[in-house]
Amino acid sequence: MIKTYIQLAGLFSALSLSAFGGGKVVLPSMHQAAVGEYSWMTDQQFVDLFSISMAAPGPSMMVVSLVGLKACLSYGFWFAILGALIATVAMFLPSSLLVFIAGKWWDSWKESPWRHSVQQAIMPISTGLILAATWIIAKNSIHSIPTGIMAVVALALMLFTKINPVLMMGVAGAISWFFLR
Amino acid sequence: MGNLEAPKPNWQTTAAQPPTLWELAGLFAFIGITSFGGGLTAYIRRLVVTQKRWLTDEEFLPGLGLVQLLPGANVVGISVYIGNHLRGPIGAIIAVTSIITPPFILVLVLGFLYFHAGTTTDTKALLAGVTAAACGLMASMVFEAGQKAITGIFDIFLILLTFALVRVAHLHVPYVIMIVAPLAIWWHRPRPEKQSIAKDSKGV
Numbered sequence: 566m567i568k569t570y571i572q573l574a575g576l577f578s579a580l581s582l583s584a585f586g587g588g589k590v591v592l593p594s595m596h597q598a599a600v601g602e603y604s605w606m607t608d609q610q611f612v613d614l615f616s617i618s619m620a621a622p623g624p625s626m627m628v629v630s631l632v633g634l635k636a637c638l639s640y641g642f643w644f645a646i647l648g649a650l651i652a653t654v655a656m657f658l659p660s661s662l663l664v665f666i667a668g669k670w671w672d673s674w675k676e677s678p679w680r681h682s683v684q685q686a687i688m689p690i691s692t693g694l695i696l697a698a699t700w701i702i703a704k705n706s707i708h709s710i711p712t713g714i715m716a717v718v719a720l721a722l723m724l725f726t727k728i729n730p731v732l733m734m735g736v737a738g739a740i741s742w743f744f745l746r
Numbered sequence: 747m748g749n750l751e752a753p754k755p756n757w758q759t760t761a762a763q764p765p766t767l768w769e770l771a772g773l774f775a776f777i778g779i780t781s782f783g784g785g786l787t788a789y790i791r792r793l794v795v796t797q798k799r800w801l802t803d804e805e806f807l808p809g810l811g812l813v814q815l816l817p818g819a820n821v822v823g824i825s826v827y828i829g830n831h832l833r834g835p836i837g838a839i840i841a842v843t844s845i846i847t848p849p850f851i852l853v854l855v856l857g858f859l860y861f862h863a864g865t866t867t868d869t870k871a872l873l874a875g876v877t878a879a880a881c882g883l884m885a886s887m888v889f890e891a892g893q894k895a896i897t898g899i900f901d902i903f904l905i906l907l908t909f910a911l912v913r914v915a916h917l918h919v920p921y922v923i924m925i926v927a928p929l930a931i932w933w934h935r936p937r938p939e940k941q942s943i944a945k946d947s948k949g950v
Binding site: 585688736 | 778779780781782786808809811812813814815816817818819820821822823826827830835838842845846848849850852853854856857858860861867868870871872873874875876877878879880881882883884885886887888889891892894895896897901902904905906907908909912913916918919920922923926927930931933934935936
């Protein structure tokens with residue numbers, strides 16, 4: 566049990582400091598660790614938990630809390646909550662400290678020409694990582710023609726309208742419950 | 747604890763009156779439960795800069811620039827920055843805790859429901875729609891990120907290289923970054939004569 570907590574803390578603090586371009590870029594690693602290396606959950610559970618966290622309010626990386634919860638679920642209720650807490654703190658504390666510390670030097674650094682270089686360099690990397698994350702989600706969410714159509718419609722709605730993504734996910738859930746149950 | 751004294755202003759703020767820690771906690775908790783999906787930093791800017799006038803754009807935007815450059819969820823980073831800017835380290839802690847705690851509790855409730863209600867045909871059908879929509883949402887983020895990232899053919903190569911290292915070589919993200927970042931930074935290094943490599947400096 567202690568081992569699981571240490572694994573959670575180690576995994577998420579490492580991912581916290583590598584999430585260049587936002588939390589989503591570390592999703593592939595989170596998946597690989599949670600489903601593969603540590604076998605905390607199945608592929609389907611991971612994608613379900615990710616979708617639940619996206620459909621709920623708050624920073625999108627709350628899936629971290631759910632991974633912590635599931636990793637420790639078999640130890641009992643309070644241990645699962647502790648697991649969620651450890652995972653969440655490990656994900657958000659190191660990067661927050663970094664903002665706090667780097668902020669002190671920011672004024673002297675923000676005019677540097679390298680700032681633009683780093684900014685421009687981060688973007689293709691985070692695009693590639695989000696693409697990899699989308700791949701994982703797609704593999705476990707598009708099971709059939711109806712779910713495929715829903716994903717494509719959702720993509721089109723996100724690209725071409727200003728629809729609220731949570732509303733969209735809610736409606737998609739309702740439609741799918743009505744027709745696929 | 748309602749009237750914690752305003753801190754000694756060794757961090758500058760042009761706001762006439764810095765918010766109390768309670769006000770700070772209240773607003774960030776509100777942001778935490780009312781924010782959905784992408785575009786969160788724009789939402790925070792509207793509340794903190796436009797509505798509450800706690801910060802000016804001249805204070806907010808450099809913070810956003812810093813946060814986008816550093817690792818971590820942008821929303822969390824900007825909360826640290828704003829909290830620290832307004833009320834020092836305590837403000838940073840209050841802002842982050844307030845923005846995360848309500849969604850944390852909510853998501854745990856949903857998590858327990860998921861694992862206890864389990865896999866009935868109803869929840870399966872419901873989740874099939876939600877995950878499909880989440881997939882579309884993620885795909886839209888690839889397009890948005892790609893639009894900003896691609897300034898030339900080499901950026902496409904960097905995207906595909908990153909993707910391959912994760913999906914084919916199964917490397918973990920920190921290692922992928924250690925491999926690709928030096929290459930990407932080298933390619934985008936400051937160049938005095940951008941015209942000489944015109945095709946890649948367009949729009950930069």
